Amino acid sequence: xxxxxxxxxxxxxxxxxxxxxxxxxxxxxxxxxxxxxxxxxxxxxxxxxxxxxxxxxxxxxxxxxxxxxxxxxxxxxxxxxxxxxxxxxxxxxxxxxxxxxxxxxxxxxxxxxxxxxxxxxxxxxxxxxxxxxxxxxxxxxxxxxxxxxxxxxxxxxxxxxxxxxxxxxxxxxxxxxxxxxxxxxxxxxxxxxxxxxxxxxxxxxxxxxxxxxxxxxxxxxxxxxxxxxxxxxxxxxxxxxxxxxxxxxxxxxxxxxxxxxxxxxxxxxxxxxxxxxxxxxxxxxxxxxxxxxxxxxxxxxxxxxxxxxxxxxxxxxxxxxxxxxxxxxxxxxxxxxxxxxxxxxxxxxxxxxxxxxxxxxxxxxxxxxxxxxxxxxxxxxxxxxxxxxxxxxxxxxxxxxxxxxxxxxxxxxxxxxxxxxxxxxxxxxxxxxxxxxxxxxxxxxxxxxxxxxxxxxxxxxxxxxxxxxxxxxxxxxxxxxxxxxxxxxxxxxxxxxxxxxxxxxxxxxxxxxxxxxxxxxxxxxxxxxxxxxxxxxxxxxxxxxxxxxxxxxxxxxxxxxxxxxxxxxxxxxxxxxxxxxxxxxxxxxxxxxxxxxxxxxxxxxxxxxxxxxxxxxxxxxxxxxxxxxxxxxxxxxxxxxxxxxxxxxxxxxxxxxxxxxxxxxxxxxxxxxxxxxxxxxxxxxxxxxxxxxxxxxxxxxxxxxxxxxxxxxxxxxxxxxxxxxxxxxxxxxxxxxxxxxxxxxxx
Amino acid sequence: xxxxxxxxxxxxxxxxxxxxxxxxxxxxxxxxxxxxxxxxxxxxxxxxxxxxxxxxxxxxxxxxxxxxxxxxxxxxxxxxxxxxxxxxxxxxxxxxxxxxxxxxxxxxxxxxxxxxxxxxxxxxxxxxxxxxxxxxxxxxxxxxxxxxxxxxxxxxxxxxxxxxxxxxxxxxxxxxx
Numbered sequence: 009x010x011x012x013x014x015x016x017x018x019x020x021x022x023x024x025x026x027x028x029x030x031x032x033x034x035x036x037x038x039x040x041x042x043x044x045x046x047x048x049x050x051x052x053x054x055x056x057x058x059x060x061x062x063x064x065x066x067x068x069x070x071x072x073x074x075x076x077x078x079x080x081x082x083x084x085x086x087x088x089x090x091x092x093x094x095x096x097x098x099x100x101x102x103x104x105x106x107x108x109x110x111x112x113x114x115x116x117x118x119x120x121x122x123x124x125x126x127x128x129x130x131x132x133x134x135x136x137x138x139x140x141x142x143x144x145x146x147x148x149x150x151x152x153x154x155x156x157x158x159x160x161x162x163x164x165x166x167x168x169x170x171x172x173x174x175x176x177x178x179x180x181x182x183x184x185x186x187x188x189x190x191x192x193x194x195x196x197x198x199x200x201x202x203x204x205x206x207x208x209x210x211x212x213x214x215x216x217x218x219x220x221x222x223x224x225x226x227x228x229x230x231x232x233x234x235x236x237x238x239x240x241x242x243x244x245x246x247x248x249x250x251x252x253x254x255x256x257x258x259x260x261x262x263x264x265x266x267x268x269x270x271x272x273x274x275x276x277x278x279x280x281x282x283x284x285x286x287x288x289x290x291x292x293x294x295x296x297x298x299x300x301x302x303x304x305x306x307x308x309x310x311x312x313x314x315x316x317x318x319x320x321x322x323x324x325x326x327x328x329x330x331x332x333x334x335x336x337x338x339x340x341x342x343x344x345x346x347x348x349x350x351x352x353x354x355x356x357x358x359x360x361x362x363x364x365x366x367x368x369x370x371x372x373x374x375x376x377x378x379x380x381x382x383x384x385x386x387x388x389x390x391x392x393x394x395x396x397x398x399x400x401x402x403x404x405x406x407x408x409x410x411x412x413x414x415x416x417x418x419x420x421x422x423x424x425x426x427x428x429x430x431x432x433x434x435x436x437x438x439x440x441x442x443x444x445x446x447x448x449x450x451x452x453x454x455x456x457x458x459x460x461x462x463x464x465x466x467x468x469x470x471x472x473x474x475x476x477x478x479x480x481x482x483x484x485x486x487x488x489x490x491x492x493x494x495x496x497x498x499x500x501x502x503x504x505x506x507x508x509x510x511x512x513x514x515x516x517x518x519x520x521x522x523x524x525x526x527x528x529x530x531x532x533x534x535x536x537x538x539x540x541x542x543x544x545x546x547x548x549x550x551x552x553x554x555x556x557x558x559x560x561x562x563x564x565x566x567x568x569x570x571x572x573x574x575x576x577x578x579x580x581x582x583x584x585x586x587x588x589x590x591x592x593x594x595x596x597x598x599x600x601x602x603x604x605x606x607x608x609x610x611x612x613x614x615x616x617x618x619x620x621x622x623x624x625x626x627x628x629x630x631x632x633x634x635x636x637x638x639x640x641x642x643x644x645x646x647x648x649x650x651x652x653x654x655x656x657x658x659x660x661x662x663x664x665x666x667x668x669x670x671x672x673x674x675x676x677x678x679x680x681x682x683x684x685x686x687x688x689x690x691x692x693x694x695x696x697x698x699x700x701x702x703x704x705x706x707x708x709x710x711x712x713x714x715x716x717x718x719x720x721x722x723x724x725x726x727x728x729x730x731x732x733x734x735x736x737x738x739x740x741x742x743x744x745x746x747x748x749x750x751x752x753x754x755x
Numbered sequence: 756x757x758x759x760x761x762x763x764x765x766x767x768x769x770x771x772x773x774x775x776x777x778x779x780x781x782x783x784x785x786x787x788x789x790x791x792x793x794x795x796x797x798x799x800x801x802x803x804x805x806x807x808x809x810x811x812x813x814x815x816x817x818x819x820x821x822x823x824x825x826x827x828x829x830x831x832x833x834x835x836x837x838x839x840x841x842x843x844x845x846x847x848x849x850x851x852x853x854x855x856x857x858x859x860x861x862x863x864x865x866x867x868x869x870x871x872x873x874x875x876x877x878x879x880x881x882x883x884x885x886x887x888x889x890x891x892x893x894x895x896x897x898x899x900x901x902x903x904x905x906x907x908x909x910x911x912x913x914x915x916x917x918x919x920x921x922x923x924x925x926x927x928x929x930x931x932x
Contacts, residue, residue, distance in 0.1 A: 009757060009887060010886060010887070011886070012886055015886065061798075062797065062798065067786075067797065067798065069783070069786050069787045070783060070787065071787055074786070074789075076795060076797060077795065078795065078816055079816070091816055092797075093797065093798075093814060093816075111920060115885055115920075118883065118922065119760065119883055119884060119885065119922075122800070122802075122809050122812055122814070122819060122821075123808055123809050123821075124802055124805065124808055124809065137814050137819070139836065380804040380805070381804060383802065383804065383805050383808070384805060384808075385802075385805045385806065385807050385808035385809075386808075387806070387807035387808070388805065388806060388807065388808075390920060432806060432807075433805070433806025433807075434806075452800065466801075466804060469804075606779070606801050607779075608779060608780040608783055609783060
């Protein structure tokens, strides 16, 4: 029987073929027991092969926790079964794809996954329910059309992203794509990028004011800039480092206001070296470059990088691509034309209003293809490839809002294009509006998911689409982004209305919740991060949207934007407006609260435990936790008032209060003394790892320990903002810590 | 590795009043009682928002079940992932048994109140492997023998799509007994 290896032997770049061969060998060695599971886990992650929910062989079916007995008694990583379905992430640098690649992507989803392609918030494509044995064939078939999965996951340089409008945008300084392409190619497998303690994400933007490449939330971000020197226009970049979302977001710091284009790659290399050398390796939760920069300070970090740059051996790849950047450009498929009086199909006008962007090149437009939840079927992808062949050629991009755009569409073709998109179920309007809800995979497939981000997104999308024509224009243009947990893969921090999954125990049952995050900014490259406001049961989130948007429409002043409205109204008032929505009726009264959106199973994040004597202790714990919650909120109010010292103090106090609740679960008489609380907390819960990886409790405990040991003499906005975020996460983690004690019968 | 990734779609004869979303709790209940022989049922996903996608998907280690709207008609599809039996016939037969068991369970499902019935006279077989079964006349000819053995000599086999990008799909029409 033929194999893909034989069939594609002449179509693959030899280096890539060798790389895939190595991985296939590693699979064989692992099966023979000759490769350690941890080593295999890292090697597969570096090829984009991720674990998926329930791959530890346990799944709660709504009644009980079932053991999933797969045939192979083998693991592909610690606590990760070989036969359990996994996820394959595929890097799509700057989101660029051509129709031939789209065909292959469609075929692979059909043959090896579930027939669905998922566009991620970093312009990747993901397959779910993949068997690890199939991954080398997937990689070969992708490699044959110039796509790699290498370093799509793991501690490496991830997909290099860029604005989907680059090259056609009316406000860009210049087209950043040749630079993004060169960076992706140069850093792929680069020896200086192999020793990171965590991942490293790079983004490119053509302009500062738009959302563009979301530079502010990246480990390294470059915004196109020019400078006139001796009468010549020089290209370069405003370079930022140390941004990131994750549990606690960090604003990127300006590294250089103008880094000349020829220095882009050497400085990327030098930054990688410094990160690899000095970045944290043992504590994963402190290992992103943002922590290194926060520790060293941007000036010291820059000094180290500049010194490192001087030591680099010149590499011709640094500059050899530059000869082609000025002339770089996509060739339109058709001549430019304008939309003049053609018959417009039904639904066209609504779609045109939201999904069409007029390029800087007259007569051409970018058409957004809205993908509900970032999903499309293999059939749709193949059809879309044919549509691209007919209307836009190779100019197709994925976007961080989980859509696809077709660029260089000749304007007269729009009615026909719309008809075609509508025919394949991809003609929905609303791209970039409140209907176009973004969500990470959440509890659907992610091992870390706490609540159903996709379930909620689907529900909101349906409800909002139904009333979109009646929505006020100010509301229509808001964005909703949802993460299944605090890790922010759904980018909730930079959304007008952000949500992240969390949970609460009511009685002896768990109730899915979302934390409401307000005040984030999408524009200005993700220019501001929102802060948590209040935790609301999942089933009441649609009411949260209604209340907040109704009030915004009613009370906004003139052209006041949403961030200003939130600031003016104040978190205290907004929270009080939502307070009644936080109530959870007893299960016997309304069981619907106890299951998540789109999932009829009774909600759980593990096996539920019941403690006969839990009542009294829980009530005391709940009292302490309520105080902690209140303190976090008060800290936020001080932060809003720019009173950073008190914001810091109260956030710290909230952590102590929450920690005390857990300590008192074991030692009722524990005194309310910071030293005793931190010491007892460390001894009882941190050192014992009782509260370990499952809920990332250890990670959050560090927030309290660090603040306790290093109180800032005069907290800055960044420090106070971070501590408030950390205190929120810590308190939520303590809530889950109480559940662990219950499960273990230690309460 | 021989060709084993077969998909089979059974068309619904009656499905009035049934919504695709109704399959979500039904498939979850199948997992609770591990209702399909020879299958480790793992998870359920709602892809009802995607056109010509898997609809409601029931993931199993051996093969996936899903609702299917191909040709605009509701049906139950099954896609085998792991080898079963011996030879192409064995794999085909395993896929057929699985999808028939799935259909039988759905027809008996109390939630559907007897409103769901599957046709026995027509179905689609999909060779879900573009390497071992490219969509061409030669592959169709090669598969006729095992298909006839599994579906009976009286079955009419039609090559359903000539588009080489599509997977090889064979329409099987079985005469009424």
